[in-house]
Amino acid sequence: MEGKRSTALDREPVESSPSAAEVGLAAVRKGLSRIDIESMSDHERLGLVTELERLKGAASAAQARAVHAVRVAREAGGSSDALRSVGSEVALARCESPTLGDRFVGLSRALLEELPETVARLEAGDVVERHAVEITRETAVLSREDRAEVDRRLGPVMGSLSPRALGRAARRVAAELDAASVVRRMEAAVSSRRVTVRPAPDGMAYLTVLGPLRDIVGAYAALQARARSVVGGQCDDEPGDGRGVGAVTADTALRLMAGLAPGQVQPVEVQLVITDRALLGTGDPDADVMAPARIPGHGAVPSPVARSWVREAGEGSVWLRRLYTSPDGCDLVAMDSRRRRFSGLLRRMLVLRDDVCTTPWCDAPIVQADHTHPVRAGGATSFAGGNGKCARCNGVKEAPGWRVHVVRGSPLTLDTTTPSGHHHSSTSPPLLGWGTDPPHPSPLERRLEALLAAA
Structure with a gap:
């Protein structure tokens, strides 16, 4: 009887x-x-910078070859789950999000199978990975033959072009070779319209609307016209209040999208994690009243700003929910549930504790x-047994060869093992975020320290 053929996915990671x-x-x-930078002249130092940049391109080419070989090997194994997890494994290896890992897998395939000139330029250090991303994206809808023609035409000049300029050149050649495919791509792109949000420095955030060019340009023109009218004092329903055109444009866009009248408070819950000392001035007198607050998934907020948000929210629109922490003030206390699914306060506690997806370098919202340990294998629906994941990472960890286990409970530290046998560790942040100063000792601890010192 013929035995079952063994593949890398049939075995435990080695x-x-x-x-x-x-x-x-x-x-x-x-x-x-160990390079002695101080002994170099400025000419030599900048020459070193140039050579290091060329090294980046060569390193990207080597990474592409390695990733392409992994993908080909997994395809030979014939497992769809295995192919789905390649992007996640690559993301962990490159210390980036799974989305970028998927992009690099696709980039590697295009480079090694269809863009030989670009690969040669990468290996020579004439271009860097951003160049390869641009030409690959702009030729994605072309046939293999047309893509090779774009690569052939732009190969001799791509080293003298910036990544964006190379993308524009590739787009022009693509439109010349197969205008119909480019038009179909533009038509299909309409279905990907969406609105996204991501944090920005200094307590700000970006709200991005991706839509058809003519609609976005029209909406922007209308906002600009409204803002100029407000700043010019031509709108009776809204004073300028010394704001510039940019500020009024942003305020108008946010107000219209939220469906609010001028001056109306936005009825949306924002979870703001802050110590009682920083918010109210109560609690441990030795605690820092300037300890920053945190918005889960978005980062730290200076305590004066958090207090001003609470004041400006208006009476009756702020609710306080007490969070009980461990003695060191860093972790939430445990809370169990008999349910199969995490819900209610238990789910909210997981989000507050983990902040973002617990897969290393993912950073996607939870x-x-x-269940860190699957329910089918006896995992408990508990605070200690749960963790926050994005939809992508939660699905990928069910593929063959993936394992996640708890290394430590406080702070929660997880070890992720990939099908190739690599280990990656992730730790949930302190309750108020990374960079939180260690808590001051309690009065009892200070007295004990004094007694020990006197002894």
Whole structure:
């Protein structure tokens, strides 16, 4: 009887020693820190910067070859789950989000199979990864033959173009070779219209609307016209109040999208995590009243700003919910549930504790509360047994070869093992975010320290 063919996914991940290539590259990386920059002239230093930039391109080409080989090997195994997890494994290896990992897998395939000139320029250090991303994206709808023609035409000049200029050139050649495909791509892009939000520095955020060019330009023109009228004192329903055109444009857009009248408070819950000392001046007198607050998924907010938000919210629109922490003030206390799913306060506690997806370097908002140890294997629906995940990472961890287990409960530290046997660790942040100062000792601890010192 013929035995079952064994693949890499049929076996448990195997630990292995670093290869000779890994050891050699590690030596080169460590050697960079030993370069005597101080003894160089400015000419030599900038020459070093140029050569290091070329090294980035060559490194990207080597990464692409390695990733392409992994994908081909997984395809030979014939497992769709395995192929789905390749992007996540690549993301962990490159310390980036799964979305960017998927993009690099696609980039590697396009480069190695259809864009030989671009690969050659990368290996020579004439271009960097951003160039490869641009030409790959702008030729994605072309046939293999047309894509190769764009690559052939732009190969000799791509080293003298910026990434954006190379993207524009590739777009022009693509429109010349196959205008119909470019038109179909533009028509299909309409279905991807969406609104996204991401944090920005200094307590701000970006609200991005992706839509058809003519609609976006028209909406922007209308906002600008309204803002200029307000600033010019031509609108009786809204005073300028010394704001510039940019500020009025942003205020008008946010107000219209929220469906609010001028001056109306936005009826949306924003979870603001802050100590009682920083908010009310009560609690431990030795605690810092300037300890920053945190908005889960978006980052830290200075305590004066958080207090002003609470004051400006208006009476009756602020609710306080007490969060009980561990003695060191960093972690939330445990809370169990008999339910199969994480819901209610338990799910909210997971989001407050983990902040973003617990997969290393993902940083996507938490969408699903996940059992670290699967329920089918006896995992409990508990605060200690749960963690926050984005939809992508929660699905990928169910593929063959993936394992996640709790290394430590406080702070929650998870170890993720990939099908290739690599381990990646992630730790939930302190309750108020990374960079939180360690809590001051309690009065009892200070007295004990004094007694020990006197003894």
